[in-house]
Amino acid sequence: MSRIALRFQIGARTILTVHRTLTRLALSLDAALAGAVPSLPPQEGEGYLITSLPAALIDRIDRSGRVALVRQRYTRFYxxxxxxHDAWLAxxxxxxxxxxxxxxxxxEAAGMTIRAYRTAxxxxxxxxxxxxxxxxxxxxxLLDAGLPDDPAAVAHLAACAAADGLRAWLMRIDDAPVAYLCCTAQGSALRYDHVGHDPAYGDLSPGTVLHAAALRxxxxxxxxxxxxxxGEGQHKRQFATGGIACVDLLLLRPTLSNRALALALATFDGMIARAKRAAVDPRIAALARKVRR
Structure with missing residues (x-):
C-alpha cells in the first residue's frame, strides 16, 4: 500500500494531481499472458490500482461495491x-x-560506440x-521517470545486477554519453524499465539505434x-512481435469524495480521448496548423 498520484494529464503535461492511498497490483508480463484473474489482498487505504490487467478479465474482478474506473487501455507489447535475431529482422x-x-x-559515421553492462x-x-x-x-x-539516483533504488538495481537480473547499455558519440537503456528481469522476461537520450543528439535516432543493438x-x-x-508508442509497435490488450483499473471505496474523483477523472479522460480522435480529422489538423502560424 502506498500513496499514489492520480494525474489529470494531457500528453506528458500534468494539469492536476490527486493522491490516494492504494494497494497497487502490477501484473507481470508472464501473469498477463497466463490470463489468470488476480486475487485482491485485504483492502487497506482507499482501494486498488491494478495495472496491466488483461482487458478480457475486467468483468471477472471482484469489485465488492467499489467505484471502478479504467484509467487507460493499451497493448502491452513484447x-x-x-x-x-534473423527471424526478428525478417x-x-x-x-x-x-x-x-x-x-x-x-x-556509426558520427562516431557511435555501444557498451553492454550486466554485473554489479x-x-x-x-x-x-x-x-x-x-x-x-x-x-x-516532465514524467519524473528518469534513471533513479536515490540510494535505495540504486542499491536495488545493483542487487539485480549481482543476481544476473540486470542488463544495461550505453551509447557514446565521440566518447560523450548520449543514450542509455537499463532493464531488469521479471520472471522469464526482461523489462524495459529506464530509457533516455540526450535531446541534443536526437537527429541520430539514438534511442532506436541503441534498442536495436540491445535486442541483438x-x-x-x-x-x-x-x-x-x-503504454504504447511507434517504437514499441515496430520492434514487438506480439502484444496483449490491457487496462489499468482503479477500484475505490464508494465514498462521496471517491465518487466525485472517479467522475472527474472519467470526464477528463473522455474529453482527452475525444480531442485525440478529432485531431486525426484532416480538417481539424489543417485548422490547427493555421492557428499555430
Missing amino acids: TDLTIG SLSGSARATLRRKMRKA ADFAAFHPLARAVSATTYQER DLFGDRFARFDFTE
Missing part, C-alpha cells in the same frame, strides 16, 4: 526472444529494415554515466521475452 517491414540500417550507418561492477560504472544522460531527458523533466545481444541471452511494459 518481443519473443526465442525466435532468433518480421519487420522492408521499409523498417531499410530505415534501421540507415540510422545505424548515420550513428559493470552497473557501478554505468550508473553515473547514464545518470548524466537522464538529467537531460524529457522522461526526467538479447537474442542470445537467457530471457524468453523483452517486455515493453505499460
